[in-house]
Amino acid sequence: GNSVTQMEGPVTLSEEAFLTINCTYTATGYPSLFWYVQYPGEGLQLLLKATKADDKGSNKGFEATYRKETTSFHLEKGSVQVSDSAVYFCALSSTNRDDKIIFGKGTRLHILP
Amino acid sequence: GAGVSQTPSNKVTEKGKYVELRCDPISGHTALYWYRQSLGQGPEFLIYFQGTGAADDSGLPNDRFFAVRPEGSVSTLKIQRTERGDSAVYLCASSFGEFTDTQYFGPGTRLTVL
Numbered sequence: 627g628n629s630v631t632q633m634e635g636p637v638t639l640s641e642e643a644f645l646t647i648n649c650t651y652t653a654t655g656y657p658s659l660f661w662y663v664q665y666p667g668e669g670l671q672l673l674l675k676a677t678k679a680d681d682k683g684s685n686k687g688f689e690a691t692y693r694k695e696t697t698s699f700h701l702e703k704g705s706v707q708v709s710d711s712a713v714y715f716c717a718l719s720s721t722n723r724d725d726k727i728i729f730g731k732g733t734r735l736h737i738l739p
Numbered sequence: 740g741a742g743v744s745q746t747p748s749n750k751v752t753e754k755g756k757y758v759e760l761r762c763d764p765i766s767g768h769t770a771l772y773w774y775r776q777s778l779g780q781g782p783e784f785l786i787y788f789q790g791t792g793a794a795d796d797s798g799l800p801n802d803r804f805f806a807v808r809p810e811g812s813v814s815t816l817k818i819q820r821t822e823r824g825d826s827a828v829y830l831c832a833s834s835f836g837e838f839t840d841t842q843y844f845g846p847g848t849r850l851t852v853l
Contacts (some may be wrong), residue, residue: 729781
């Protein structure tokens with residue numbers, strides 16, 4: 627079945643460091659791919675998404691490119707801030723048009739000042 | 740505008756009791772989803788409504804779990820004979836309902852079964 631695997635955390639970086647959180651997926655067909663973020667004490671928020679191969683999603687300085695050949699959707703940011711500390715979830719939507727989202731286990735990110 | 744709201748925010752109950760969790764979706768959203776998030780895990784799909792009907796309930800773990808959406812807006816997730824393993828954060832999300840539309844999540848209800 628469809629699944630998402632993302633790097634385990636926690637990931638600890640200093641402010642202004644470069645961030646990569648790896649995500650790979652297994653799916654039939656052509657799923658849409660997402661990164662969701664959960665800030666401390668808040669609900670899940672969509673960070674970015676890509677709906678077809680080679681699409682790049684971007685938001686708040688974060689980027690991820692839908693790579694069908696490597697079945698990956700790695701999250702990157704060039705210069706992280708303390709306010710980026712959160713849990714990040716890679717996810718995909720089912721391809722049979724029922725819209726349910728399958729999430730990875732999440733990666734906790736700590737940014738040190 | 741108002742986002743997805745869920746009540747209660749926290750619920751503590753005893754093993755064997757019945758609980759109801761409520762979700763108010765964003766106005767105009769026809770699709771509504773329930774997910775369950777256990778500690779240290781990503782959310783897991785439970786059930787999906789399109790309008791009043793459950794379009795996919797394949798994620799419900801067993802027949803103790805049931806959800807309704809009688810008027811196509813508010814939804815209630817009902818858990819009978821609660822077990823300690825039901826303890827988790829229950830998340831609700833809504834969307835306009837078209838394929839790949841963004842799902843907007845509520846803050847969740849943290850259920851603790853003692």
